[in-house]
Amino acid sequence: MRDPSAAFFIRKADPFNGYVNACRLEFFRRLRLAALVIFFTLAADPAPALETIDSASGTEPAFTANYVQKSFGNEFHNEETYGVLMRPQKDLVQFHKSFKVAALYNDNILNSRIDPIDDQIFNYAPQIGVSRKTRNGYVETFYDLTYTDYAEHHKLNTVNHENMTKFSYKKNRLSVDFSNSIKPYTTFATGERTELDVFGTQRVKTHTDDATFSLEYTWSPKTKTAFIYAFGWASFLPSGGNTSLTQFNVKTHGFTPQLYYAITPKTNVYASYNYQIVDYYKGGLSSSSTTPSIGVVGRLTPKTSLNVDAGWKKRDYVDSSTPAADGFVLKGAVNRKLMPKISATFSVSKDVSENFDRVASQSLQQEALFYGLNLSYLFSPRVSVDVSAGHGTNSSEGLVTIQDIEGSGLFTREMEDEFTDWDIRLKWTPRPFCEVGLGYEFEKKNSSFKNFEYDKHQVYASAGVRF
DSSP states (O other), rough: OOTTTTGOOOOOOOOOOHHHHHHHHHHHEEEEHHHHHHHHHHOOOOOOOOOOHHHTTTOOOOTTTTTTHHHHHHHHHHHHOOOHHHOOOOEEEEEEEEEEEEEEEEEEETTTTSOOOEEEEEEEEEEEEEEEEOOSEEEEEEEEEEEEEEEGGGOEEEEEEEEEEEEEEEETTTEEEEEEEEEEEEEEETTTTTGGGGGSSEEEEEEEEEEEEEEEEEETTTTTEEEEEEEEEEOOOBBBBBOGGGOOEEEEEEEEEEEEEEEEETTTEEEEEEEEEOOOOOOOGGGGEEEEEEEEEEEEETTEEEEEEEEEEEEEEESSSSSSHHHHHHEEEEEEEEETTTTEEEEEEEEEEEEEEEETTTSSSSEEEEEEEEEEEETTEEEEEEEEEEEEEEEEEEEEEEOTTSSSOOEEEEEEEEEOOOOEEEEEETTEEEEEEEEEEEEEEEEEGGGOOOOEEEEEEEEEEEO
């Protein structure tokens, strides 16, 4: 465990608190500037979605604990509560421009148990794009530039890029969809991928490319089939001459045929089989996995919707000395309209993943379990409040021996982590083209080793316009 008080993060002391006062003045100066940019920008299109706390930090959270499991419940809840966000679509070429800004206070930027370090973070994200809607198809491409500025720890400042492209075509019984997200030189939070944190900053620079292609054919009013191909590529950039991360460069290929049957006009049951190939730069970690599953998706009643997928995942490694990993996997969520203005969702996820840090785990297999609850209250068409809470666990097989961070000796135990978080977000749309919000999030991690425990509080404000 690295000492978070290393020279990289030491602040300059000032007996008269001049440094603290200067940071406070700079914080409010930038906040006022961001507000002026937002509210004096002329706009015409609907407002973009708010920046989230995760994106406001300037780091992609894909490797953080239970992020994938939590995202499943959050996305399902948002779709059922607010509907799928659709861009304006007309039979002509449209150009899109937007600007988003967020101010975030994080009291523990390194997720440390001892001597946590806080900072104020400012996030600026312009976006440009073009879209075209035709009778049977739709295509769009967007470019996002995100600059994140840390008020005190400037070495953590980031500039991230993303190009997103989507294409869809539907005619008669055939549907074709394609999406691609390219993120060159993007900063990821290492999260539970502790083997990537070679410099103790809990961040890693990465090139990624993720694409999905799907075909769907409707055979009858009750039967349809689908085939999905998913491609992923991640390359971890060397830093300071250290090339050890290149061994984790990876390409993935996923093939998934599906068969759907409508048991009611609005509810489908399905069977699915996923075959995935994971190819690492150095082949010892490469593997292939199979996941047969069954599920149900749709609306059970006018006020209740459901999305459940359950299966069994098995992963075999190219290195025959590495034991195969297998286990039960589940993703499930149910949404209920409790009242005309109140929507609630309960979700549960169980997955079998990997941990390549041999210091923190004797086994590559890691099991993750997560429970989530989302609640939304729509005060009016312009004001809403969202509350979410989650509890998750990560566990690995085998005993691990680690020096206690408080110096009380060596301990040998199984590696088990427990995560609890909750947040509240207020969203206000004063004009059709402008959206502002406030939020607070608390996160707590308990572990069988104190080295990995922490508490974290975050407060943020954000705003966005299209013009």
